[in-house]
Amino acid sequence: MLEVKNLHKVYDGHGRRVTAVGDLTFSVPEGQFACVVGPSGCGKTTLLRVLAGLLPATAGEVRVQDAPVTAPPPGLAVVFQEYGRSLFPWLRVRDNVELPLKAQGIARAERRKLATDALAAVALSDADGAYPWQLSGGMQQRVAIARAIAFQPKVLLMDEPFAAVDAQTRADLEDLVRSVWQRLGVTLLFVTHDIDEAVYLGQRVIVLSASPTTVAEDLAIDLPADRDQLTTRSDPRFTELRSQVYARIRKVTAPASEGAPA
Numbered sequence: 150m151l152e153v154k155n156l157h158k159v160y161d162g163h164g165r166r167v168t169a170v171g172d173l174t175f176s177v178p179e180g181q182f183a184c185v186v187g188p189s190g191c192g193k194t195t196l197l198r199v200l201a202g203l204l205p206a207t208a209g210e211v212r213v214q215d216a217p218v219t220a221p222p223p224g225l226a227v228v229f230q231e232y233g234r235s236l237f238p239w240l241r242v243r244d245n246v247e248l249p250l251k252a253q254g255i256a257r258a259e260r261r262k263l264a265t266d267a268l269a270a271v272a273l274s275d276a277d278g279a280y281p282w283q284l285s286g287g288m289q290q291r292v293a294i295a296r297a298i299a300f301q302p303k304v305l306l307m308d309e310p311f312a313a314v315d316a317q318t319r320a321d322l323e324d325l326v327r328s329v330w331q332r333l334g335v336t337l338l339f340v341t342h343d344i345d346e347a348v349y350l351g352q353r354v355i356v357l358s359a360s361p362t363t364v365a366e367d368l369a370i371d372l373p374a375d376r377d378q379l380t381t382r383s384d385p386r387f388t389e390l391r392s393q394v395y396a397r398i399r400k401v402t403a404p405a406s407e408g409a410p411a
């Protein structure tokens with residue numbers, strides 16, 4: 150369960166004051182897959198950083214699993230876009246996946262089992278002895294996902310995790326994330342620039358306005374739970390939903406004068 154109540158975030162420094170988040174309120178119930186889309190710079194990454202306990206809110210409150218966030222919450226994992234920077238190049242794949250488990254004090258045999266299962270889930274069993282820089286971008290991102298899965302989070306935050314991979318890998322990773330979500334029953338908040346991706350993945354799409362950010366639209370995605378890249382994306386309902394989200398984004402990014410009477 151995630152709760153964001155009247156979140157307000159201002160960056161203040163070096164003579165520059167930026168209101169990244171205006172007044173944001175929404176919650177994500179236990180086990181839901183929610184996607185967040187919004188114009189560039191509207192504060193999506195800021196929102197995730199506050200939820201992950203990496204950045205303090207200026208005002209308002211965020212709660213994860215019923216507890217106010219003041220530091221990285223237990224049971225929460227984050228997968229960032231920049232997998233290149235999130236994996237340790239001097240550690241082999243398996244050691245990268247086991248590292249957060251070690252930090253949690255999980256015994257060696259249990260760590261090995263969790264890492265083995267997670268690497269199998271992302272089809273990387275063969276790569277466990279490789280270093281991250283020996284892998285392709287898509288494989289590195291699968292390692293980052295395996296690390297999050299092995300941690301067995303209750304809440305998973307993903308910040309544009311597939312922005313830097315090619316289209317085919319992206320489609321595969323989307324399906325991987327949906328199957329992981331279905332298997333783990335994790336509460337998932339997924340930030341993306343890609344409207345089609347948000348509609349394909351989520352049970353719900355939250356559209357944010359341009360800064361100072363608020364929720365512009367909160368749309369239930371009533372597509373069947375069994376999704377696949379061909380059938381789902383050619384479903385007329387998919388097209389309808391993506392058009393709704395697209396229209397809403399256009400509205401929130403349009404200059405204030407657009408559409409006003411002459």
Ligand SMILES: Nc1ncnc2c1ncn2[C@@H]1O[C@H](COP(=O)(O)OP(=O)(O)OP(=O)(O)O)[C@@H](O)[C@H]1O
Nearest residue numbers: 160161167168169188189190191192193194195196
């Ligand atoms: N550390 C920082 N210091 C000052 N301003 C910042 C900082 N981080 C972000 N900002 C500003 O806050 C606003 C929101 O940034 P943020 O990265 O959260 O948006 P975003 O929606 O994730 O952007 P994008 O979609 O382009 O990734 C932007 O105006 C940005 O310039």
